[in-house]
Structures are given as structure tokens and as C-alpha cells.
Amino acid sequence: MYDTDPVGSLSFNVMHQLHDYNVHIDSNDVFWMVPVEHDAVEVEFDEARARLRVDNLRVFDDHDLANSLTLGLGLPDDPRSPFPAIEPKAPVRATVSFDVEWSGIVDRAEIRNDTQQFRGTFYSTGATIKWSVEQLGFRFESDTQQNLISVLGREQNGGFFT
Amino acid sequence: MKEDFAWRKIGRRRLSRRNLICGAGAIAGAGLLRPRPVFADDNEHSACALANPIPGGGAPFKPFGVVVHHNPLNAANQLAVAKINDPSQITDFDGFVGLTNIHGRGTVTGESTILSFRADMGFSQGHFIGVDGRRHEGTFAFV
Numbered sequence: 001m002y003d004t005d006p007v008g009s010l011s012f013n014v015m016h017q018l019h020d021y022n023v024h025i026d027s028n029d030v031f032w033m034v035p036v037e038h039d040a041v042e043v044e045f046d047e048a049r050a051r052l053r054v055d056n057l058r059v060f061d062d063h064d065l066a067n068s069l070t071l072g073l074g075l076p077d078d079p080r081s082p083f084p085a086i087e088p089k090a091p092v093r094a095t096v097s098f099d100v101e102w103s104g105i106v107d108r109a110e111i112r113n114d115t116q117q118f119r120g121t122f123y124s125t126g127a128t129i130k131w132s133v134e135q136l137g138f139r140f141e142s143d144t145q146q147n148l149i150s151v152l153g154r155e156q157n158g159g160f161f162t
Numbered sequence: 163m164k165e166d167f168a169w170r171k172i173g174r175r176r177l178s179r180r181n182l183i184c185g186a187g188a189i190a191g192a193g194l195l196r197p198r199p200v201f202a203d204d205n206e207h208s209a210c211a212l213a214n215p216i217p218g219g220g221a222p223f224k225p226f227g228v229v230v231h232h233n234p235l236n237a238a239n240q241l242a243v244a245k246i247n248d249p250s251q252i253t254d255f256d257g258f259v260g261l262t263n264i265h266g267r268g269t270v271t272g273e274s275t276i277l278s279f280r281a282d283m284g285f286s287q288g289h290f291i292g293v294d295g296r297r298h299e300g301t302f303a304f305v
Contacts, residue, residue, distance in 0.1 A: 006265060006280045010222060018277065023305045028293060030215045031232040031251045033286065033302040041287045041301050043258045050260050052285045054303055069227035076226070083223060096305070100283055102260055109244035116218055116248045124243040127262045129281050138270065142279060145266030148237035151249050152260050157216065158253035159291050 001140065010065075011083050017064035019140075021096055021133060024060055024068075043152075048123040050102040050152050057098075060091035061135055067091075094135035102127050102152045120155030212293045213252045213300070234282060235263045250286055251304060257288010261304065 001019040023034040036054055043050045062068035066075050066086040077085035104126035112119040127150035132141040156162070215231035222230065233247035249261040261284035267276055284304035292298050 002278045002280070005267075005278045013280075021305070023303075025228065025230075026212070028212050028214060029229075029231055030213050031219070031230055031304075033213070033251050033304055036285075036301055036303045038287070038301045040303065041258070041260075041285045043260075043287065045258060050258070050285070052260065052283070052303060054305075057303070057305065059305060066223055066227070069221075069223055069230060071228065073226070075223065081226075083226075098281075098283065098305075100260075100262060100281075102262070107241050107243040111244055111246070113248065116216075117253075118248040118250065122243050122246065122249075124240050127264055129262065129264050129266070129283070131281065132268075139272070140268050140270050140277060142266055142268035144268075145264050145281075148263040148265060149235045149240040150260070150262040150264065151235060151243060151246060152258070153249060154258055155248075155250060156256045157248055157250055158214070158255060160254060160256040160289075 014064050014066045014086060015084055019094075019133070019138075020062040020064050020068050021059045021094055022062065022068060023057075024091075045121075045152070045154050048103065048105045048108075048125050048152055052098070052100040055097045056095050059094050059096050061094045061133075062091045063089040092135060094133050096131060096133045098129060098131035100127065100129045100131075102150055116157075117161040118155055118157035119161060120153050122151055122153040122155070125150050125152050213290050213298075213302075214254055214293060216248055216250060216253045218248065235261055237263060249284070252286055252290050252302070254291035255286060255288060256290070257286060259286050260284045 002016045004016045006013045022032045025031050040054050041052050067089045072088055072090050074088035075083045075086040102125045105123055107124035109122050111122055127147045219231040232251050239245045250259045264281040267278050287301045289297055289299050
């Protein structure tokens, strides 16, 4: 979440970031994934439609992406660094609810990527999100939005890639 | 400031609460008395089947920060989805995956303040081979 639109460079965006909500990387280095109930996700793949709905998910607010990806260390005030100094921040708890929908085919492709070892059928789709967050002294609800790119896929990777 | 210093000093550990719950009990309690980074599987979302991350990704704040096993969507590929990188965060995976890059605005409740947001979110639903080498079925939100 930002005090200005997040359309600039990574450094610019981090400088203007006020909140960064995520579930953290797990101890096996899986990035920001959390198990949810099976029925939290609905997919009608042939129609290029999907929906992800979760209520009251406990997450962390790392304040900004730099603190999130340095595990709360921030970024140093170092002239050799390509990034601005970011003060260290410890995460705080928050609760988010969200309803994300993918629909409307923008593009479609069959992909086989031997380098990254993944293949499948992928749609570029339209998408909408309605979400809110609540934490101590702060509550926010989304309103307007613009989908820059959203993707829905049926894929096999790693050991399932043949 | 003290808290910041403590946060700075601690290293990343591989002992997770998930390991403690699902693994051998002999090491239960080790290291739990000092602060440490909080991992996703340290909390109430824990499940016994631990997935493996995709091998690729990047380090946005290199040389600082962790390696991120995630391929963010590039808006330039909206009309050329064939150019995307693997959108899954989990490897050894067979199933449905969704990912978004949505920008928007919203309101702080009780104030007239308008803030902007960027939502990089998604899901994975299907089968995966866990760190235990076994096949599992799971549904994950990317948050």
C-alpha cells in the first residue's frame, strides 16, 4: 500500500510504501504461499474463469517490500547501494480478506519451457479484486482498480514436467 | 531501537514450528526463547505437507535480502502470455495456478485518506511432491 500510485521504479515505490501485507516466506523458501481451504479456490478453466476468496486471513505487515525481503533488516545507508536507505521495521500482525476473480480471455498460449521446466495452457485474463485489511489503529478497503496483467494456467512443472 | 538491533542480529534458522509439530519431538523447544524472523509456517496456517519452491526467481534488492522464488508478472506480456515465466511458486506441481498484477485505490476507514495498492496475488491448486518425497493434494493462496 502506497501514498502514491506504484508506477515508478522499485526504489521509488519502496520509498512511498506504507504497508506490505504477506504471509512470509516459509522455512523451505516457498514464497508467500499459505494453505487455504479447498473451496477457497474455484476454477472453470475452459471458461478461463477462477475465483479466490478468503476471509480474515492472518498475515504480516512488513511495512515495505525491502523490509519484507530483508527479514526486517531494511536497507543500509550506503553510497555503494543502488537503493535508498530504508529503516529496519519488525513485522506486525494484520488480518486481510479478499475476493479475486479472473475472467475474460485476453490471450492464450500453450507453453513448453525446457529451461524453467514447466509446461501447460495459460490464459492472460481480466481480473478484479475486492479486499480489505484490519490491524491495530488502521482499516482499509479497496475501491477502484486496474488489471495490468493476470494469468490463469493449468500447468506441470519440476517432477511433473515431461 | 533495541528491538531493531535484536532483529538485525538474528540469523535465519531452519527450525520451524512446522518441523516441531510434524517432525521428531526430540528437538522440541530448541531456540524458541529468542526472537527470530517469522516464517509463514510458524503460525496457525501450518500444514504437515511442506512444498518445494521453484528453482528460479531473483533477488530484487541484491546484494541485500533473500532470493525470491517467484516470477512476477510483467504487464508488457498481457497480450503475449506465451512469454511469461513459470507463474507457480511451487515446483513438482501439477494443477491450476492463478496470478495477478492489479493496481488500485481505496479508502482508510474513518478518514478521507485515499491510498494506492498493488496486488500481486494468486493461488495454486493441485498435486505436488512435498519435501517428504510423497505426492500431496493442496490448495494455496499466494498472498
